[in-house]
Amino acid sequence: MTEPTPGTAPTHVFAGAARLVDYWAIGYRRTWKGSAVSSFVNPLFYVVAMGVLLGDYVSAGPGQLDGASSYLAFIAPGLLAAQSMQTVFGETTYPVMGMIKWQKTYFGMIASPLSVREVILGQLGFVLFRVGLTSAVFTLVMAPFGVYATVWGAFLAYLVQFLVALAFATPIFAFSAGLKNEAPFALLFRLGMIPLFLFSGAFFPISNLDPWMEALARATPLWHGVDLTRMLTLDTVDVGTALVHVAYLATLAVLGWFWAVRRLGRRLSV
Amino acid sequence: MIHAAGLRKSFGSFEAVRGIDVDVRRGEAFGFLGPNGAGKSSTMRMVAAVSPVTGGTLRILGLDPATDGPQIRARIGVCPQEDTLDTEITVRENLYVYGRYFGLPRREVRERVDELLEFVQLTERANAMVDDLSGGMKRRLTIARSLINRPEVLLLDEPTTGLDPQARHVVWDRLFRLKQRGVTLVLTTHYMDEAEQLTDRLVVMDKGLIVAEGSPLDLIAEHSTREVAELRFGVAGDGESHEALAGKVEDLADRVEVLPDRLLLYTEDGDETIAKVHERGLEPAATLVRRSTLEDVFLRLTGRTLVD
Numbered sequence: 001m002t003e004p005t006p007g008t009a010p011t012h013v014f015a016g017a018a019r020l021v022d023y024w025a026i027g028y029r030r031t032w033k034g035s036a037v038s039s040f041v042n043p044l045f046y047v048v049a050m051g052v053l054l055g056d057y058v059s060a061g062p063g064q065l066d067g068a069s070s071y072l073a074f075i076a077p078g079l080l081a082a083q084s085m086q087t088v089f090g091e092t093t094y095p096v097m098g099m100i101k102w103q104k105t106y107f108g109m110i111a112s113p114l115s116v117r118e119v120i121l122g123q124l125g126f127v128l129f130r131v132g133l134t135s136a137v138f139t140l141v142m143a144p145f146g147v148y149a150t151v152w153g154a155f156l157a158y159l160v161q162f163l164v165a166l167a168f169a170t171p172i173f174a175f176s177a178g179l180k181n182e183a184p185f186a187l188l189f190r191l192g193m194i195p196l197f198l199f200s201g202a203f204f205p206i207s208n209l210d211p212w213m214e215a216l217a218r219a220t221p222l223w224h225g226v227d228l229t230r231m232l233t234l235d236t237v238d239v240g241t242a243l244v245h246v247a248y249l250a251t252l253a254v255l256g257w258f259w260a261v262r263r264l265g266r267r268l269s270v
Numbered sequence: 271m272i273h274a275a276g277l278r279k280s281f282g283s284f285e286a287v288r289g290i291d292v293d294v295r296r297g298e299a300f301g302f303l304g305p306n307g308a309g310k311s312s313t314m315r316m317v318a319a320v321s322p323v324t325g326g327t328l329r330i331l332g333l334d335p336a337t338d339g340p341q342i343r344a345r346i347g348v349c350p351q352e353d354t355l356d357t358e359i360t361v362r363e364n365l366y367v368y369g370r371y372f373g374l375p376r377r378e379v380r381e382r383v384d385e386l387l388e389f390v391q392l393t394e395r396a397n398a399m400v401d402d403l404s405g406g407m408k409r410r411l412t413i414a415r416s417l418i419n420r421p422e423v424l425l426l427d428e429p430t431t432g433l434d435p436q437a438r439h440v441v442w443d444r445l446f447r448l449k450q451r452g453v454t455l456v457l458t459t460h461y462m463d464e465a466e467q468l469t470d471r472l473v474v475m476d477k478g479l480i481v482a483e484g485s486p487l488d489l490i491a492e493h494s495t496r497e498v499a500e501l502r503f504g505v506a507g508d509g510e511s512h513e514a515l516a517g518k519v520e521d522l523a524d525r526v527e528v529l530p531d532r533l534l535l536y537t538e539d540g541d542e543t544i545a546k547v548h549e550r551g552l553e554p555a556a557t558l559v560r561r562s563t564l565e566d567v568f569l570r571l572t573g574r575t576l577v578d
Contacts, residue, residue, distance in 0.1 A: 004378070004382075004420055005373075005375060005378055006344070006345070006419070007344035007345060007372035007373065007420075007421075008372065009338075009340030009343075009344050010373065016340075019371050019372075019373060020370075020371070021370075022366070022367050022370045022376075023356075023367040023370070026359055026366075026367060027356075027358065027359065030359070103354070103355075103356060103357055104352060104353075104354040105354060105356055107320075107350065107354045108350075108354035108355070108356075108368070108415075109371060110320055111318060111320060111343065111348040111354070112343055112368065112371035112372055112419075113340040113341070113344040113371065113372060113373070115339065115340060268320070269320065269321055269322055270281075270315070270321065
């Protein structure tokens with residue numbers, strides 16, 4: 001008879017977050033079928049409807065399409081980044097509230113040796129896993145359409161999705177963690193996610209907008225994500241601009257992280 | 271195991287715990303008895319190292335929750351007042367994932383899950399979704415979950431609140447077995463029968479303070495009489511108020527308590543007291559003689575009942 005292993009405190013925050021892998025894996029095993037189908041079908045529908053069919057009517061040349069040779073090549077990276085954002089919105093709004101308010105799962109987690117930072121990090125890991133999967137499907141679905149200038153560009157554009165995901169995930173998580181009820185989510189989706197989706201350069205170059213609206217669009221995180229993704233898939237990288245995009249998205253992710261730790265910490269330490 | 275001195279907890283300007291001293295020894299079953307809002311749950315959350323201490327000293331297993339929270343939580347078990355089970359996964363999966371939070375190896379967790387399911391009599395429901403369990407089963411699952419790390423101290427916040435009598439007895443039976451195995455139990459309750467059945471020693475809390483401390487029997491001996499004669503008078507009666515009636519029997523008992531629906535006469539011999547009441551020509555609609563309980567202790571100390 002061997003001695004029973006005692007419970008231990010994690011040695012660092014990543015080790016603690018790793019203890020949540022089984023929790024997320026078991027939950028995902030129940031839901032993966034639905035999300036797998038939609039993550040394959042949705043991009044395909046968008047690409048066919050907007051890129052191919054609508055794109056047929058778009059006669060604009062590379063000069064008007066940020067260097068893209070076709071509307072399809074222009075819209076594909078935009079849709080990829082927008083999909084990363086939408087996946088994050090889905091994973092860090094209602095699920096976060098549910099784990100605070102409805103199921104109280106977080107309270108169970110922090111009664112164990114795990115702490116708030118590890119709980120958040122574990123969930124961010126799951127969000128990245130989901131974005132990684134949906135982006136991989138999207139990137140592969142797009143390959144036959146010939147929208148990538150280079151293979152390495154397509155791969156880097158894929159990696160950028162993790163940064164886009166973190167830039168949205170930490171602030172939205174923080175926002176959700178402090179809410180008393182779910183009513184603000186409807187506003188967040190209608191006044192936040194949908195306008196970002198429509199006006200951040202995914203569907204048309206933001207230079208088409210009024211100057212003041214263009215300035216506004218340039219300030220949004222999705223535009224930074226879209227533009228970075230696009231310059232990589234089209235092989236039109238401007239290093240200086242790319243670095244600004246990376247810095248912007250990284251800063252947002254880091255600030256959101258501290259905000260999220262504070263908001264969830266306060267919420268749970270009653 | 272647990273040492274608190276001058277322990278306080280405030281939420282803004284509201285003081286939930288106003289300076290309490292508590293020492294829990296290894297192997298004992300210790301209770302916090304008090305009505306809702308007495309500060310029991312706030313105390314428990316501080317002891318569970320999830321709620322920061324506002325003032326005073328608190329040591330759990332010799333460790334300070336402010337600096338060693340994860341180390342403390344790794345060695346204790348917590349059964350919260352509200353179930354925090356994941357309702358979208360199965361009974362077995364709930365235990366399994368929780369074991370993983372403690373850094374336990376997968377194979378060992380699986381073995382423990384089987385043992386614990388057996389212990390809380392949920393083996394047959396192992397693959398059921400939590401949503402489909404009754405309240406009593408959920409409680410037992412929560413207790414099983416709190417035991418996954420073989421804790422040295424088990425904290426139970428209102429373990430049977432909201433359960434029907436039969437389900438309560440099943441939970442009590444399991445807790446009693448844990449106590450026999452030498453697990454230190456710390457529980458809060460507003461049920462005096464729960465406190466009497468399960469605890470070796472308890473503190474009575476009211477409005478954030480400890481108003482008495484001792485074993486259930488000692489507390490009863492110290493603050494109450496051996497027996498209580500309860501007198502119920504018809505609502506109509508002869509128009510006399512309970513206060514007026516109390517005045518007529520005052521000298522027959524050590525103490526008389528006036529409740530909205532009855533009078534309590536604290537006395538050494540209840541039957542004799544009731545006989546004397548009848549001799550005075552008073553005709554209560556119903557009478558009852560019983561032993562003093564912790565409820566009477568609480569009434570004596572605070573002037574209020576535990577459950578209202």
